[in-house]
Amino acid sequence: MPKKKLLVLAGDGIGPEVMREAGLVASWLERERGISFDITEDLVGGAAIDAFGTPLRDSTLQSAKAADAILFGSVGGPKWADQPFDNRPEVALLRLRGELDLFANLRPSIAFDPLIDASPIKPEIIRGLDVMIVRESAGGVYFGHPRGIETLEDGSQRGINTEVYTTREIERVARVAFELARKRNNHVTSVEKCNVMESGLLWKQVVTALHEREYPDVTLSHMLADNCAMQLVKKPSQFDVIVTGNLFGDLLSDLASVLPGSLGMLPSATLGARTSDGRLPGLYEPIHGSAPDIAGTGAANPLAQILSFAMLLRYSFDLEEDAALIEAAVAGVLASGLRTADIMSPGMARVGTRVMGEAVLREL
Amino acid sequence: MPKKKLLVLAGDGIGPEVMREAGLVASWLERERGISFDITEDLVGGAAIDAFGTPLRDSTLQSAKAADAILFGSVGGPKWADQPFDNRPEVALLRLRGELDLFANLRPSIAFDPLIDASPIKPEIIRGLDVMIVRESAGGVYFGHPRGIETLEDGSQRGINTEVYTTREIERVARVAFELARKRNNHVTSVEKCNVMESGLLWKQVVTALHEREYPDVTLSHMLADNCAMQLVKKPSQFDVIVTGNLFGDLLSDLASVLPGSLGMLPSATLGARTSDGRLPGLYEPIHGSAPDIAGTGAANPLAQILSFAMLLRYSFDLEEDAALIEAAVAGVLASGLRTADIMSPGMARVGTRVMGEAVLREL
Ligand SMILES: CC(C)[C@H](C(=O)O)[C@@H](O)C(=O)O
Ligand SMILES: CC(C)[C@H](C(=O)O)[C@@H](O)C(=O)O
Numbered sequence: 001m002p003k004k005k006l007l008v009l010a011g012d013g014i015g016p017e018v019m020r021e022a023g024l025v026a027s028w029l030e031r032e033r034g035i036s037f038d039i040t041e042d043l044v045g046g047a048a049i050d051a052f053g054t055p056l057r058d059s060t061l062q063s064a065k066a067a068d069a070i071l072f073g074s075v076g077g078p079k080w081a082d083q084p085f086d087n088r089p090e091v092a093l094l095r096l097r098g099e100l101d102l103f104a105n106l107r108p109s110i111a112f113d114p115l116i117d118a119s120p121i122k123p124e125i126i127r128g129l130d131v132m133i134v135r136e137s138a139g140g141v142y143f144g145h146p147r148g149i150e151t152l153e154d155g156s157q158r159g160i161n162t163e164v165y166t167t168r169e170i171e172r173v174a175r176v177a178f179e180l181a182r183k184r185n186n187h188v189t190s191v192e193k194c195n196v197m198e199s200g201l202l203w204k205q206v207v208t209a210l211h212e213r214e215y216p217d218v219t220l221s222h223m224l225a226d227n228c229a230m231q232l233v234k235k236p237s238q239f240d241v242i243v244t245g246n247l248f249g250d251l252l253s254d255l256a257s258v259l260p261g262s263l264g265m266l267p268s269a270t271l272g273a274r275t276s277d278g279r280l281p282g283l284y285e286p287i288h289g290s291a292p293d294i295a296g297t298g299a300a301n302p303l304a305q306i307l308s309f310a311m312l313l314r315y316s317f318d319l320e321e322d323a324a325l326i327e328a329a330v331a332g333v334l335a336s337g338l339r340t341a342d343i344m345s346p347g348m349a350r351v352g353t354r355v356m357g358e359a360v361l362r363e364l
Numbered sequence: 365m366p367k368k369k370l371l372v373l374a375g376d377g378i379g380p381e382v383m384r385e386a387g388l389v390a391s392w393l394e395r396e397r398g399i400s401f402d403i404t405e406d407l408v409g410g411a412a413i414d415a416f417g418t419p420l421r422d423s424t425l426q427s428a429k430a431a432d433a434i435l436f437g438s439v440g441g442p443k444w445a446d447q448p449f450d451n452r453p454e455v456a457l458l459r460l461r462g463e464l465d466l467f468a469n470l471r472p473s474i475a476f477d478p479l480i481d482a483s484p485i486k487p488e489i490i491r492g493l494d495v496m497i498v499r500e501s502a503g504g505v506y507f508g509h510p511r512g513i514e515t516l517e518d519g520s521q522r523g524i525n526t527e528v529y530t531t532r533e534i535e536r537v538a539r540v541a542f543e544l545a546r547k548r549n550n551h552v553t554s555v556e557k558c559n560v561m562e563s564g565l566l567w568k569q570v571v572t573a574l575h576e577r578e579y580p581d582v583t584l585s586h587m588l589a590d591n592c593a594m595q596l597v598k599k600p601s602q603f604d605v606i607v608t609g610n611l612f613g614d615l616l617s618d619l620a621s622v623l624p625g626s627l628g629m630l631p632s633a634t635l636g637a638r639t640s641d642g643r644l645p646g647l648y649e650p651i652h653g654s655a656p657d658i659a660g661t662g663a664a665n666p667l668a669q670i671l672s673f674a675m676l677l678r679y680s681f682d683l684e685e686d687a688a689l690i691e692a693a694v695a696g697v698l699a700s701g702l703r704t705a706d707i708m709s710p711g712m713a714r715v716g717t718r719v720m721g722e723a724v725l726r727e728l
Contacts, residue, residue: 085562085565088559090559090560094560119486120485120486120489120597120598121484121485121486121597122483122484122485122486125484141505141527141560141561142560142561144524147561147562148562149562149563149565149566152530156530156531156532157530157531157566157570158528158529158530158531158566159527159528159529159530159561159562159563159564159565159566159567160508160526160527160528160562160563161526161527161561161562161563161564162524162525162526162527163505163523163524163525163526163527164522164523164524165522165523166516166520166521166522166523167520167521167522168520193611193614195452195454196454196458196505196506196614197505197506197511197523197525198449198511198512198513198523198524198525199513199523199524199525200523200525201449201513201523202513202521202522202523203523206521225614225615226614226615226617226618227618229593229615229616229618229619229622230618230619230621230622230627233484233485233597233619233622233623234484234622247557247611248615250557250560250589250590251589251590251593251612251615251616252593252615253590254590254591254593254594255593255594255597255619257594258593258594258597258598259597263594
């Protein structure tokens with residue numbers, strides 16, 4: 001098996017701390033499962049601003065393009081709050097998504113049964129939750145032009161952004177959703193605001209046509225974004241796969257991820273198109289942020305980073321078995337009662353980042 | 365006291381049924397409190413499409429401009445799902461907001477203590493909830509140009525919408541939020557995506573400047589829209605007044621309104637600018653929709669429509685005392701154990717629209 005080229009971008013805040021534990025899992029795979037990684041590490045986000053003045057160097061972008069997959073930590077923090085709009089830590093992530101055309105952001109939201117008490121939602125509503133949000137991530141209002149702030153003659157200003165979606169952009173992300181649904185519970189909910197936005201109307205039409213043409217075996221329903229926000233709280237079990245645009249996906253996936261009450265457990269993947277030689281480029285990151293408030297205290301939960309690595313193995317490296325091993329190890333550690341502070345509950349054993357990481361290795 | 369000109373637009377589905385009960389409250393006020401209304405009724409939404417081919421006749425728009433306030437029911441339903449984009453029932457509402465420049469949509473989300481068990485959220489998180497979302501409602505991506513769907517040379521299409529906010533639009537809605545906060549708990553949270561959208565960056569800058577200049581006594585914080593969606597579920601008690609743009613406000617206010625578990629209880633107001641002769645134009649509507657599934661069954665909850673009427677009295681007619689009377693009557697009816705189907709819980713007495721309306725009158 002050729003070496004897998006992995007770019008590791010730990011980023012800011014707790015990023016490097018949780019990434020260290022994912023690195024130990026990678027070493028274990030090399031040792032015990034005969035996989036070999038060719039790992040490059042680089043700075044990104046605030047750390048790259050501090051070192052080089054820019055959140056993403058061109059050389060880092062080149063490494064990203066050359067890599068088989070990217071394992072990403074998290075970026076940002078109050079230290080860089082005053083950076084100009086085009087030089088914020090987040091720009092690194094947006095540029096990676098845009099330039100590598102990583103258009104399908106997969107955001108699973110799963111209620112881990114042992115953690116169910118941490119949910120803000122009543123247990124009877126949240127138990128068994130398993131929703132996959134497929135968020136378009138290389139288009140929409142995040143990337144549309146014209147954009148910017150202009151100053152009018154009287155000194156007042158106008159801020160402008162443009163939401164644009166093309167048939168091709170909608171089709172390719174909808175296809176990802178339909179394919180995923182086939183391996184899950186065979187249902188896709190497509191979400192937009194077609195009652196107000198023409199871009200949403202096109203979205204709905206294109207998804208409907210693609211469904212009829214290529215995925216008639218999957219059930220499809222349409223939902224307005226405001227209603228989707230309500231339904232996620234009211235009856236999340238009605239969803240299997242949700243597909244939506246970049247901006248709605250940003251809100252709805254964050255909303256979905258807070259429902260299980262264990263944000264520190266949730267990974268994500270952002271995938272591009274399969275290349276002609278069969279590779280599936282992807283960037284994998286925990287959905288929790290850089291958590292500057294607890295950075296350096298050793299209290300961060302490394303499980304989302306480790307589960308992001310498992311997603312990477314599954315999607316970009318086609319190592320389903322190894323991904324499942326890691327996921328089982330994480331479940332085992334939870335069952336054994338170990339908890340980091342963010343998922344702590346009475347009667348459990350509170351541990352820090354390192355002990356949690358070691359426990360996963362032991363389970364493996 | 366001169367007659368108050370009231371335009372009543374009951375609309376579709378359960379709209380006319382719940383409006384009837386609000387009308388009885390208006391008659392009670394005329395009888396018992398010496399207020400006289402000059403009431404005009406008209407068709408709107410699907411009902412107007414059926415009768416006249418358009419969701420909002422120009423003559424209705426003229427009545428709306430001439431009225432002191434508008435009491436609105438709800439519009440839409442599957443019957444009109446195939447209307448062209450520019451002729452959907454919802455267009456009536458959007459045109460009224462746009463043409464009357466009703467820019468401040470006030471969406472209170474309140475947890476009624478006797479209904480707390482109906483909430484999907486754990487009682488310890490939701491108890492005492494009292495958030496006011498001030499959503500900009502006459503601008504943003506709902507009204508921005510260019511917009512539409514264009515067909516490209518290869519037959520594929522592009523859907524476009526434009527998010528635009530000007531200094532003036534942001535200031536006037538932020539002012540409403542700061543003024544409301546002063547009468548409440550003195551805290552405003554301004555919500556945007558300034559890390560991704562320049563229109564959001566301008567939003568943040570304008571709100572910050574206005575705060576420093578005119579409202580330094582109110583506390584202000586800023587929050588990203590995705591984080592706000594999470595925080596509303598995780599810790600809604602941190603909010604007092606939230607001010608945000610049209611699209612984020614659409615999602616976040618619907619999200620906030622589902623938290624207490626009693627959507628059928630929540631009113632809303634959409635206000636314009638105070639006129640030179642001191643009037644405050646406004647449109648008042650329950651936030652529940654037209655609920656076509658239960659229309660005609662007599663099961664609809666009329667309380668949100670009645671509470672919308674109370675808001676109308678408070679804001680547009682400056683009749684604080686009468687508004688409070690009605691709100692107290694609604695609280696009394698709930699305390700007495702009467703429940704419509706949507707808020708039913710074990711041990712309570714289930715009633716229909718008419719009995720609920722009569723109970724409010726009796727309490728009054
Ligand atoms: C960091 C930020 C630019 C980003 C976004 O808004 O897309 C984040 O919220 C996310 O969801 O990945
Ligand atoms: C009916 C629809 C156009 C409207 C909107 O999106 O604004 C509704 O959802 C609302 O929130 O009042």
